[in-house]
Amino acid sequence: MSNRQVAMVIDLNKCIGCQTCTVACKTSWTSGEGQEGMWWNQVNTAPGHGTPKDWEKMGGGFKGGEPQKGVRPAQGDFGEGFELNYKEALFEGAGNEALKPIGDEPQWGTNWDEDVGAGDYPNSYFFYIPRICNHCTKPACMEACPRGAISKREEDGIVVIDEDHCRGLRFCQSACPYKEIYYNHVTGHAQKCVFCLPRIEQGVATACSRQCPGRVRFLGFLEDEDGPIHKLVNVHKVALGLHPEYETEPNVFYIPPLSPEKFDDEGNPTGEDRIPLEYLESLFGPEVGPALERIKQGRADKQAGKGSDLMDTLISKNFLDLFGPFTNHPREIERIATELEREPVIVPPSIEIAYRGPGGSSQ
Amino acid sequence: MRSEKISAIADYAATTAAGWQQIAAETVEMVPAPVEMQPNGFIQANWRDRPYGQLASLEAQSVHDGTTLAVRLRWASEKPETGGREGFPDGAAIAFPIKGEPVLWTMGTEDEPVQFIQWQAMKNKIRSVVAWGIGSSVPGSPVSESVTAGWSQGYWTIVMLRTLAGGPEAATLEPGTDTRIGFAVWNGSNEERAGIKAVSVDWSPLTIEA
Ligand code: SF4
Ligand code: SF4
Numbered sequence: 001m002s003n004r005q006v007a008m009v010i011d012l013n014k015c016i017g018c019q020t021c022t023v024a025c026k027t028s029w030t031s032g033e034g035q036e037g038m039w040w041n042q043v044n045t046a047p048g049h050g051t052p053k054d055w056e057k058m059g060g061g062f063k064g065g066e067p068q069k070g071v072r073p074a075q076g077d078f079g080e081g082f083e084l085n086y087k088e089a090l091f092e093g094a095g096n097e098a099l100k101p102i103g104d105e106p107q108w109g110t111n112w113d114e115d116v117g118a119g120d121y122p123n124s125y126f127f128y129i130p131r132i133c134n135h136c137t138k139p140a141c142m143e144a145c146p147r148g149a150i151s152k153r154e155e156d157g158i159v160v161i162d163e164d165h166c167r168g169l170r171f172c173q174s175a176c177p178y179k180e181i182y183y184n185h186v187t188g189h190a191q192k193c194v195f196c197l198p199r200i201e202q203g204v205a206t207a208c209s210r211q212c213p214g215r216v217r218f219l220g221f222l223e224d225e226d227g228p229i230h231k232l233v234n235v236h237k238v239a240l241g242l243h244p245e246y247e248t249e250p251n252v253f254y255i256p257p258l259s260p261e262k263f264d265d266e267g268n269p270t271g272e273d274r275i276p277l278e279y280l281e282s283l284f285g286p287e288v289g290p291a292l293e294r295i296k297q298g299r300a301d302k303q304a305g306k307g308s309d310l311m312d313t314l315i316s317k318n319f320l321d322l323f324g325p326f327t328n329h330p331r332e333i334e335r336i337a338t339e340l341e342r343e344p345v346i347v348p349p350s351i352e353i354a355y356r357g358p359g360g361s362s363q
Numbered sequence: 364m365r366s367e368k369i370s371a372i373a374d375y376a377a378t379t380a381a382g383w384q385q386i387a388a389e390t391v392e393m394v395p396a397p398v399e400m401q402p403n404g405f406i407q408a409n410w411r412d413r414p415y416g417q418l419a420s421l422e423a424q425s426v427h428d429g430t431t432l433a434v435r436l437r438w439a440s441e442k443p444e445t446g447g448r449e450g451f452p453d454g455a456a457i458a459f460p461i462k463g464e465p466v467l468w469t470m471g472t473e474d475e476p477v478q479f480i481q482w483q484a485m486k487n488k489i490r491s492v493v494a495w496g497i498g499s500s501v502p503g504s505p506v507s508e509s510v511t512a513g514w515s516q517g518y519w520t521i522v523m524l525r526t527l528a529g530g531p532e533a534a535t536l537e538p539g540t541d542t543r544i545g546f547a548v549w550n551g552s553n554e555e556r557a558g559i560k561a562v563s564v565d566w567s568p569l570t571i572e573a
Contacts, residue, residue: 060405072554074449144405146498146557171556175405185448272400 002114005137005157006195007229008209009218009239010130011255012315013295017128019043019111021208023219025132026198028196028207034118034186036081039110040193041208043130047118047279051110051131052077052179059175061284062141070174079109118279122267125274127257129283130216132208133180133193134241134250136158141192144175149190156221158195166190177246203328210323210330212286215316220324222251228313236310238291240284249339256288257278258295271345364389366425366432368538368572374428374552375433378513378520383435388422390395391546392560394493401558402498418548421455425544427527427571431507432536435522435547444551445485450483451551455521458545459534460566461493467545467566470494477545478534480523482510484551487563489523493532497558503532527571539573 025041042051043158051058052073060070065290082101117126135152139159142150149165150172152158160180161172168188173181181192196206206212220227222234232239232255239253257280259273280288298310320327367386369375375382395416411498421438434457446452456479458467463475471477475493484490489510493503512521531536536542543566548553 067408070405110412140405143403146402146406148498167557171403171406171409171557174409353374 002152002154002157004155005222005251006135006200007220007222007233007251007253008132008206009229009232009255011214011216011218012127012129013131013255013314014216015043015212016214017045017114017130017338018213020213021130022110024207024211025193028190029194032184032186034184035182035191036192037075038081038182038184039078039079040180040182041130041132042110043128044111045114045126046129046283047114047115047126048113051079053079053108053112053293055179056243058174058179060179061248062138063245063247065247067140067143067175068177069322070177072170072174073179074120075183075185076108078103079112080106117361121265123274125259126273127275129242129254131178131206131242132252133178134193134252135193135195136247136298137249137251138247140175140246140248141172141175141181144171144173145169153197154199156195156200158197158200159192160194160197161190161192163187163189163191174308177243178250179250193357199330199333200326202335203326203332204330205326207330209326215322216320217317217326218322219326224324228316228322229324231309231313236294236313237287238294238310238314240287240291241274242283244285254284255295256284256292258292268349273341316324364423364425364544364567364569364570366571367425369428372426372428372431372433372524375435375523376509376511376522378511378522379478380522382426383424383547386426386435388424388437389567390406390420391423391549391563391567392420393418393546394564396468396558396560396562400497402499405560415550415553415555416517416548416560417439417553419552421546421548423544425468427538429538430490430527431524432527432571433522433524434544435438435520437518437520438548440514440518440519440550441517443484444520444553446483446551451549451556452486453519453551453559454481454483454535454549454556455519456481456547458547458566459536460543461529461532461534470497470500472496472560478529478532479547480508480525482521482523484510484512484519486500491533500526509543519545536571538571541566541572542569542571544569 022041028036045048058071089097119125147165149162164187181190184191205301218228220229241250258273262272262274264270298308301308302311316322424435426433442452459478461476461478465471465475465477471494478494479492489508491503492500494500508525510523527536545566548561548564
């Protein structure tokens, strides 16, 4: 059990599906060998098959507290990594080459069914749902590892895999109901989102949060009563965990999506929600209806000029208000490390750094 | 079984070495490691209704030359599985009690550790691990070991070599004494790994000839 829990709230009403978070994560964490098809952050289109393909049918997690059977996803279920023919298409092809994957035709990928969604025109619908490891309060992955290689950090509740102890047995992959663990076939280890712990430790928001142009991701400690997470989850009760029935108590929460209205045959709005409530309940549980009502109420209050703390929090006019205690600039990481260690950071001479020592001098 | 004293271990290092034909082979009965003994509910849930450890028996032989002990194992395996990129390899292990009288199936206790010498089909080496109970195995102190392995016509044959001398993390084997030996086999094509394996029903007595 951890003393404090870092958590994230993702506002699905603001996510534009740009995948900037996905790329921020990829370049930060999974550009190594054996990580080609690894995306610790995924932005899925819902309804859809998700990442890995049809992960919601793969089992794992608990039921009535009992561990459940689960499928171990193969790399093919996530999709293999592939490169595009940038050189030929963009630089040397004189405009005759189309941009396409090199090598075998890819069969699946992290956002393969992007924007497909469900429903019939003009009442089709979809929304984006970014996903990472949920750093669960009851991590099924941790319980499943016979080596004790997975732990939940006491200081912040981040769930980490110790690669010195991981032997690639992959029981965790079957047990995690969110299928957020990958296997690196080069190193022979299970790997997953680390909640950017080296950034978090230095008060810097996760890369996916900080880079998000939609300002979709709130961060903070669940217990911090002044922070946005506590407000959205516990006070306004508008942020819900994905698939609470998996019983791992995820610490990534979602503001459920409001719907556009349906159109009738004449093209007139009917007042009905296009995204079926039953579908949202299948994702977020029975609390989603009341949560949506509270969001609508907040919006109505704001429109009526009455003001709404909920809307102000969700809009978060000040960018840094999104991040609770994690407001340090990523550029500051080096400086903080330097001050702590009282030693200059060693960087290749070709890289210019702005080094501000304790005395305030810069070089 | 007996570990016969022979003059030069090098003559027995190959799986196909002629000398092995003169050495008595013991048939060891194997059973699936019980699902109740798997270390957590997830592994139990996944394997309760799924067959594993189906190997009924293996053949074991042993010789030593006063310095090095060789154990030759032979067991049926439909196809050799090295695990490839994402799978799990075929494997086998022999076990020796380091101290006291540990229970084989629970892989020793804190006071009575067990040494395992483990072979995996995708690697050309064996490694020695020491266990003080299920899930507690760590690489043991290096003792000089080597292995040869070959699959042919539905059978794996491997010869594992280790020095008789041991230490705190490796069983000491002394000519002229009795000890015990245990066995485990993993069928990689069935995704068997860790505690999901076939094990010998109990220790077999092992006499190391003087
Ligand atoms: S989402 Fe999966 S991998 Fe992450 S902590 Fe929960 S059970 Fe473990
Ligand atoms: S960066 Fe933000 S807006 Fe873009 S896909 Fe990710 S969460 Fe959505």
